[in-house]
Amino acid sequence: MTAQNTERDRMEELLAEHALSGLSAEDAAVLAELEAGEHDESYELAAAALELALVDHEQASPPAEVMERIKAGVLAHAAASRTATGRTQDAVEEEAPAPLAVLFRALPWLAAAAAIALAAVAWMPARTPSFSDQRVALLESPGVMTVAWQALEDPAAAGYTDGDVVWSDALQQGYMRFVGLEPNDPLKEQYQLWIFDASRSADHPVDGGVFNVNEAGEVIVPIDAKIRVNQASMFAITVERPGGVVVSDRSRLPLLAQPAG
Template sequence: MNTDPRLDRLDDLLAREATQGLTSDETVELDALLEAYPDEDPDALERAASAVHLAFVDTPDPLPAHLAERLQLAATVLTPAAPARVKSTRSRSRSAWGTWAGWAVAACLVGVLVYTQWPKDVSVVQGPEEERLKRDRLAKDATAQAAKFAGEQAGATGEVVWSTAKQEGYLEVRGLPPLDSTKEQYQLWIVDGGRAKKEPVDGGVFDVKPDGTVLVRVRNPILVKDAKAFAVTKETAGGVVVSDGPMLLVLTPKQG
């Protein structure tokens, strides 16, 4: 069965309407195609674009490179110079490419929305000795220019080794009381002097072992430009976007 180029044109016009708007001639053409194909949902891509817009309100931080690359790829796929045509197995003529393109963009948009709204977990090391070796290598790597941060408060101590150049770091704490992880978790925060916003960057949530110790890798969801300090708070399970405190540990640059 031959594919229908009018359906591909309909997909293209719907995508343009959702992302950049249409000319008056294109609007007339879109209305005619929607009348010819009443089963098409004219608002699907626009709803997805609106969801992403809402997700980024008051959130000017750049996306991680891998997500930005996926979005750019999906946008490119929507308007190729000569898309490959394949036979459809559906009851009416439509290219598989046309169907996939719209859903590819929608999937990427949903992925961005989930990414920006969901707290990131800090990875508790599975092999402490192996992770210590990684931390020590980072500290000794001249290209990493790693800095050390340390602090002590109410019997608890902590130390962070952090490299802005590699966007990699490790937190080790001692003396924090174990929590019921189904109700509460500790959360790491990064004070970034390079951000216009004063709120610290989420560094992930973590649990301590029964003896009150843990070694975890920092999981910053966005680029940290200039780490000035680190802090640990106790939050509800899964973490929060903005903490009300109090800060259980404050780790500042360690001299020497």
């Protein structure tokens, strides 16, 4: 047996073991070296096809509450990670040419594109107002309250420096603004807003929607109250599992905003 054959057998043995029961760190390193950067998935696909052929999966079903949590978490991640064009990560990466290639290919077109862009500005429809613009517009409406957030003792608020909540009972519309609220991993947890309504019991605040903070700096988030808020008396942000909860245990409460008086 040649050294090349021995090496190939060793690689196939490791690929099979990887597909069937996983490899130790040492063996995984050996396989990575033998594969030289090109992982062969065909053994894993064969094991998966055997899994389908030899194991009855028809009867299994996760509990409904598990499904709900998984769905909420995954769809929240999907919504948060969509690219500007709405496509998923791979679809964009696969189609994105290398930056230098783009530049060389684009050079002859740049001048023409610039001219077209200048002409287009004249007839382009008005852009959709940003949340920031909408917040400013709401601030000009009568009866709107603006309340500053108060940071509480929670790691998510450790870097918080500024922010407020703008809300209109009449318009049932509002925006939250944060500077320095800790970005969250939507797979693990999400922020959830609660609106306390003076016309209801304080034990049952209104769910103001779950949201993510994806970046440092100023973030503006629209409020999504699930039911009508008659007289907002306090706003609280909790950290909850992905998808949010119906009743919060309020164990993590980074920010609170209470109007004076």
